[in-house]
Amino acid sequence: MTRYILQRILYAIPIAFGVSVVCFSLVYLAPGDPLQTILPPDATAETIEIVKKAYGFDKPLPIQFAIWLSKVVTGDFGMSIATRRPVFDEIVMAVGNTGMLVVFAIPLAFSIGFSMGLLAGCFPGKVVDRSVTGIAVFGVSLPNYWLAIVMVIVFAVELSWLPATGMGPKGSDAFSVWRWSDARFLVLPVITLSMIPIGIIARTTRAAIAETRNQDFVQTLRAKGLGEMAVIRHVVKNALPGVLAVMGLQFGYLLGGSILVETVFTWPGSGFLLSKAIVNRDVPVLQGTILVLAVAFVTINLVVDLLQSLIDPRIRRG
Amino acid sequence: MNIQRALLTSLAALGFAQAQPAPANAGGTLVVGMTAGNIPVTTGNPDQGFEGYRFVGYNLYDSLALWDLSKSDRASEIRPGLAENWSIDPENPRRWLVKLREGVKFHDGCAFSADDVVWNFQFRMDQKSPNFFAQQFAYTRAFLTNIKSVEKVDAMTVAFETNFVESLFPYSLSYVLMVSQCRLKALNGDWAAYALQPSGTGPYRFDKFVANQRLELLPNTEYWDKSRVPKHDRLVLLPMPEASTRTAALLSGQVNWIEAPSPDAIPRLKSSGMAVVTNVYPHHWPYMLNHARGPFTDVRIRRAANLAINRADMVEMLGGTAIEDHAIVPPSVAYYGNPPKYTYDPEKARALLKEAGCLPCKVTFGISTSGSGQMQPLPMNELVKSQMDAAGFEVTIQTMDWNALLDIYRAGVDKFPNYDGLNFSRGLLDPVNAIIKQASKVYWAPAGPNWGHYATPESERLSSQIFTEFDPAKRLALLKELHELLGNEAMMIFVVHDLNPRAMSPKVKGFVQAQSWFQDLTTISVDP
Numbered sequence: 001m002t003r004y005i006l007q008r009i010l011y012a013i014p015i016a017f018g019v020s021v022v023c024f025s026l027v028y029l030a031p032g033d034p035l036q037t038i039l040p041p042d043a044t045a046e047t048i049e050i051v052k053k054a055y056g057f058d059k060p061l062p063i064q065f066a067i068w069l070s071k072v073v074t075g076d077f078g079m080s081i082a083t084r085r086p087v088f089d090e091i092v093m094a095v096g097n098t099g100m101l102v103v104f105a106i107p108l109a110f111s112i113g114f115s116m117g118l119l120a121g122c123f124p125g126k127v128v129d130r131s132v133t134g135i136a137v138f139g140v141s142l143p144n145y146w147l148a149i150v151m152v153i154v155f156a157v158e159l160s161w162l163p164a165t166g167m168g169p170k171g172s173d174a175f176s177v178w179r180w181s182d183a184r185f186l187v188l189p190v191i192t193l194s195m196i197p198i199g200i201i202a203r204t205t206r207a208a209i210a211e212t213r214n215q216d217f218v219q220t221l222r223a224k225g226l227g228e229m230a231v232i233r234h235v236v237k238n239a240l241p242g243v244l245a246v247m248g249l250q251f252g253y254l255l256g257g258s259i260l261v262e263t264v265f266t267w268p269g270s271g272f273l274l275s276k277a278i279v280n281r282d283v284p285v286l287q288g289t290i291l292v293l294a295v296a297f298v299t300i301n302l303v304v305d306l307l308q309s310l311i312d313p314r315i316r317r318g
Numbered sequence: 319m320n321i322q323r324a325l326l327t328s329l330a331a332l333g334f335a336q337a338q339p340a341p342a343n344a345g346g347t348l349v350v351g352m353t354a355g356n357i358p359v360t361t362g363n364p365d366q367g368f369e370g371y372r373f374v375g376y377n378l379y380d381s382l383a384l385w386d387l388s389k390s391d392r393a394s395e396i397r398p399g400l401a402e403n404w405s406i407d408p409e410n411p412r413r414w415l416v417k418l419r420e421g422v423k424f425h426d427g428c429a430f431s432a433d434d435v436v437w438n439f440q441f442r443m444d445q446k447s448p449n450f451f452a453q454q455f456a457y458t459r460a461f462l463t464n465i466k467s468v469e470k471v472d473a474m475t476v477a478f479e480t481n482f483v484e485s486l487f488p489y490s491l492s493y494v495l496m497v498s499q500c501r502l503k504a505l506n507g508d509w510a511a512y513a514l515q516p517s518g519t520g521p522y523r524f525d526k527f528v529a530n531q532r533l534e535l536l537p538n539t540e541y542w543d544k545s546r547v548p549k550h551d552r553l554v555l556l557p558m559p560e561a562s563t564r565t566a567a568l569l570s571g572q573v574n575w576i577e578a579p580s581p582d583a584i585p586r587l588k589s590s591g592m593a594v595v596t597n598v599y600p601h602h603w604p605y606m607l608n609h610a611r612g613p614f615t616d617v618r619i620r621r622a623a624n625l626a627i628n629r630a631d632m633v634e635m636l637g638g639t640a641i642e643d644h645a646i647v648p649p650s651v652a653y654y655g656n657p658p659k660y661t662y663d664p665e666k667a668r669a670l671l672k673e674a675g676c677l678p679c680k681v682t683f684g685i686s687t688s689g690s691g692q693m694q695p696l697p698m699n700e701l702v703k704s705q706m707d708a709a710g711f712e713v714t715i716q717t718m719d720w721n722a723l724l725d726i727y728r729a730g731v732d733k734f735p736n737y738d739g740l741n742f743s744r745g746l747l748d749p750v751n752a753i754i755k756q757a758s759k760v761y762w763a764p765a766g767p768n769w770g771h772y773a774t775p776e777s778e779r780l781s782s783q784i785f786t787e788f789d790p791a792k793r794l795a796l797l798k799e800l801h802e803l804l805g806n807e808a809m810m811i812f813v814v815h816d817l818n819p820r821a822m823s824p825k826v827k828g829f830v831q832a833q834s835w836f837q838d839l840t841t842i843s844v845d846p
Contacts, residue, residue, distance in 0.1 A: 036725075041690075041767070042460050042766065042767035043456065044460075044764060044766060050452075051456045054452030055452060082365060083529070084361070085513075090529065156569075160571070164569075164570045164572055165558065165563050170532075263563075264562070266556070266557070266563055
C-alpha cells in the first residue's frame, strides 16, 4: 500500500509542474498588458517601460517563469499587481471562503444525489427511476448563473427572507457559521452550487447501481437466500468506486469556486478572486490561484484513488 | 465543525427564515454598492478609474486643487484645496507659486506643510527617491509629464517649474492626492502596511478594511473645511461589479446607494420607491477615428458618419440615461461654444459619401465587450452599425476584450493601421485632457492619447495659444474656438454623453449630484 501511495504522489509531481507551465503560458497568450490594471488608458510607451521594469515584467518570459517557480516552491507567490498584497494571503482567504460553501454544498449534493441515484438504480424503468432521471437532467441543465439570479429575486428581493449578496454583515473576517445573522448568507449560494453536483451524482449513481445489479454475483447472492437489503449493501459496495471518482471530481470543481455564482452573490471565494484577476490581468494572482487550485484538484484525485483502492483492492493490483 | 448540525441549520433557513429581516443599516450609515471589481487602493491615488477617486481618493485625501462639487446646475471646476491660492511667477511663465493652507493636519495628527508636497511629488516622479512607488508613478504619470521640478520656497509655499508654458497647469494639481509622509515613516516605508493604515487630510478617515470585500470610513471631525465634515456616521464601500447584484442589494436593503443600475432595472427601482438620479457629466462615448489613413482622412466621410447616427434612438435604447453628443464636451461646459449639430440625416450622409467617392464606404471599428465608461458596448455598437450601414457605410466590427482594446489605443494608429476607428469612451475633466491632447501632434500615440493622429495647423495654433494665454477670458474664447473647430472637423463620431444614473434608498437625504466624475458625499444624511 505504501508503495502504491508513493507511486501516486510521484505521478502527481510532474502533473503539478505541467499545470504550472501551462497556467503561466496561458496568461501571457491572452492579449493585453499584464500591467493594464495599474496603467491608465493613456499611459505612454515610456511610462509602460518604467513600470514594467519596476515590476520585473521586462525580463524574458523563461526567466520570469524561473524566478516565479523558484519563489513558489518556497511559498512566496509574489504580490498582487492591483492591491500590492501578498498573493498567498489572497489565495488562502479566497479558498477558505469557497471552502465554507463547499463544506455545506458537498454533503448536501452527495447525500441527495446519492440517495436519488440509489433509489432510481434499484427500480430501473419504474416511475421513480424516470422521475429521478428527469430531476437529475433538470439539475444538470440548469444554468447556475440564472438560478442564482432567480433565487436572489425570489428569496432576497421579493420575500426578504435571506440576504442577496456578500459574506456576512461585516465581511468574511468576522464571519461565524454558528451565528445565524452570518450563516444566512450561506443559504442561497450553497443551494445554487449544489444543484449541478446533485444531478451528476444522481445520474452516475443510478447508472452504477443499475449496472451492478445485473452482474452475476448478485444472482448468486439472491440464490444463496440473502434478503434484498443485504443484496443492496453488496451492490452499493461494488458500485461505490465509480461513484466516488465522480464525487471527487465534483469536490474539486466546487473548491475551484464558481466564477458566475460567486460573482452574483459577491462571495469572496476563489472563483470571485479568479474573475477579478482575469478582468484586471493581475498575473501573479491568476498564476497563483490556478496553481493552488490545480494542485488541490490533483491532491483530491489522489485521495480518491487511494480511497478507491481501499474499497476495492482489485484497483490496487491493477 | 459539526457539519451535520450546520447543514441542518442551512436547510432550515429556507423554511423558517421569514422572521429574519435583511440586515438593517444603523442610522446614519451610508452603504454604497460600487461598480468596481475591488476596493480601490488606499495608498494615495486610487485604481478602479475615477470611481476610485470618487469614493476613496477624494474622501481619504485632498489635493492642492479640489473640484467644486457643490452645484448640480453647472459643470464642476477646480477651486483651492490644500493650496490657498496659486499664481504664475511674474518673472518666469514656467514657474508656478503655490501658497499652502495653514493649520491643516493629517489624520495621524502631523501638520501639513511644503515638505509634504515636495515629498508627495518626489515619490511619484523620481525613481531615485527612497520612497519611489511604481504603482503611484503609474497612476499619476499622465498628469505630471509637464512638471520639471518641485521645490520648497518656505514652510507653506512651493514652486513648480514646468517643461513648457502651460496656463492650464493648475488642473494637474487636482489629480495628485497628498499622502502622509509622517505615517509612512512610522511604518518604515512599507507601502503594503500603509495601505492598511492610510493617513490623508480628507473629510473621512480610515476605519476598517476587509480585503476584496469592504472598506469602512469614518467622518474626520477635525477636517479643515468645516462645511464638509460628513453628516452621516459611517461610510461603507462594497465592490459589486455585477449590475443585477447591485440592484438586488438595494432592493433588499443591504445597501442604500448603488452606482450605475442597468437601464432596464430603473423602472423596477422607481416602483419600489428608490430615488434614481442622473446628471450630465464630462463623459462621452465616441468613435476615435483614424486620421492617418483610410476613409476618415476625408472630412466629408467623417461628417457623413456623424449625420448617419440617430442619437435619439440610442438615448431611447438606453432608457434616457444618456443625452445626445454633437461635439466633444457636453453643452454645459464653459468652452462648449457653438459647434455644428449633427442632426440625423441619412440622405445627406449618403450624398456626402457619393461626393467623396466612397459608397458603400467600408470601415472597420475596434470595440470592447466591456470596460471603464464603455456603457453597454455591444448593443450600442450594433445600433451604430445598423444606422451607418443604412446610410451607405459598410461597417465591420471587431470585438475584443477591454485589455486588447487598451493595447490598440495606447499603441496608436501606426501600429494598428487596419482600424478606421475605435469605440473608446473618455473622461473630459479638464480642457487639456478633453480637447487639447486630441488636437496636437505632440500627444500622438504612443507618446500621448491622440490615437488617430489628428492635428491640423489650425488646431496646433489654437492649442499653443491656449497654453500661453494667462487671461482667463481670452483663454476661454480660444478654448471655445478649438472646441468648435474639432466639432466642425468631425474629428470623432460623436454619439452620446452618459448621464451617470445612480439609485438610492428614500432614506438617503441631502445629495447634490455634481456635473462631475466625482461627488461630494459629505452632505448626505441617512434616516434610521
